[in-house]
Amino acid sequence: MINRMNLIKSIKILELTQYELDDLTLDDLKKKFRELAKKYHPDKNKNDPDAEKRFKEINEAYDVVKKYLEQKEKIGSFGFSGFGFEPRFSHSDMMKQMFLKQRSIIEKVISIEDLLTKKSITIEYSVYKTCTACSGAGCSKCDGGFIIENKSIEISNIDRLIDGGRYVLNDSHELITSSGLKLQIPISVIVRFQDYDKKEDVRRKGNDIIKVLKVDFVDIVKLNTGSKYKFKLYNREYQFGLNDIQQSSIKYKFNGIPGSFGSSTGDLIVVLDINFDISKIKTDKINDLSTLINKYINNQNSKTN
Numbered sequence: 001m002i003n004r005m006n007l008i009k010s011i012k013i014l015e016l017t018q019y020e021l022d023d024l025t026l027d028d029l030k031k032k033f034r035e036l037a038k039k040y041h042p043d044k045n046k047n048d049p050d051a052e053k054r055f056k057e058i059n060e061a062y063d064v065v066k067k068y069l070e071q072k073e074k075i076g077s078f079g080f081s082g083f084g085f086e087p088r089f090s091h092s093d094m095m096k097q098m099f100l101k102q103r104s105i106i107e108k109v110i111s112i113e114d115l116l117t118k119k120s121i122t123i124e125y126s127v128y129k130t131c132t133a134c135s136g137a138g139c140s141k142c143d144g145g146f147i148i149e150n151k152s153i154e155i156s157n158i159d160r161l162i163d164g165g166r167y168v169l170n171d172s173h174e175l176i177t178s179s180g181l182k183l184q185i186p187i188s189v190i191v192r193f194q195d196y197d198k199k200e201d202v203r204r205k206g207n208d209i210i211k212v213l214k215v216d217f218v219d220i221v222k223l224n225t226g227s228k229y230k231f232k233l234y235n236r237e238y239q240f241g242l243n244d245i246q247q248s249s250i251k252y253k254f255n256g257i258p259g260s261f262g263s264s265t266g267d268l269i270v271v272l273d274i275n276f277d278i279s280k281i282k283t284d285k286i287n288d289l290s291t292l293i294n295k296y297i298n299n300q301n302s303k304t305n
């Protein structure tokens with residue numbers, strides 16, 4: 001634990017002021033220390049009987065201020081103005097409370113894939129409790145005065161979640177103030193649904209899912225023969241025939257995100273992105289196409305003959 005008097009003394013030894021401490025970075029401190037260590041090094045001050053003692057003091061002061069800055073960095077840099085005063089609810093208490101409040105709302109984005117394929121999801125979160133060994137000052141047993149516990153909760157009915165919904169967990173951060181007051185800060189989760197999955201080129205519009213499917217035009221021509229086009233989305237198989245296509249898209253009713261709390265289940269809409277560039281279509285597909293064309297020509301010929 002850093003003693004305040006000790007800190008004030010150390011600042012003086014390092015030839016700094018309390019006000020400078022507010023904006024002091026670790027780099028600034030190191031620079032200052034190197035400067036002083038050079039100036040007061042015993043080797044350079046052989047005639048000064050106090051040189052050795054002063055050099056030791058500078059080293060000790062450096063350690064104290066460094067530790068203070070490291071702790072401040074961990075807690076968050078909100079500016080330590082008014083240093084030197086110790087109100088009942090100290091600045092450090094308020095800062096720790098702010099720090100915990102920032103960590104009391106967890107944002108969880110649920111991917112479109114999870115929304116379409118999973119029944120439950122796991123949400124991971126961390127619980128911060130003031131370390132009792134050091135009363136929150138920071139020690140080797142804790143992390144900046146807190147004991148951090150990583151936890152997770154399983155939400156078993158993912159289809160009951162709503163986009164933007166906030167869910168309070170049965171868990172709280174715990175802050176013990178410098179005057180011994182115990183504060184509980186409840187933890188909650190805000191759920192957000194993913195809007196766009198770049199990898200699959202899938203977009204969400206409410207509960208509807210819009211998938212852009214790249215197809216070669218040869219495959220669309222082949223549908224003329226009554227064959228079906230098959231594709232996979234998140235490991236689910238879908239298929240369509242020529243009659244299913246309407247304005248270059250196919251609608252799979254109720255294959256979108258399950259509706260919750262009165263909203264209706266969405267549809268999966270597949271938009272065809274047809275590749276007409278022959279140079280980019282594989283040779284075997286072109287061969288297929290020429291077979292089809294030959295067949296067609298032969299049919300036409302036999303009709304006219």
Ligand SMILES: [Zn+2]
Binds near residue numbers: 135138143145
């Ligand atoms: Zn501790």
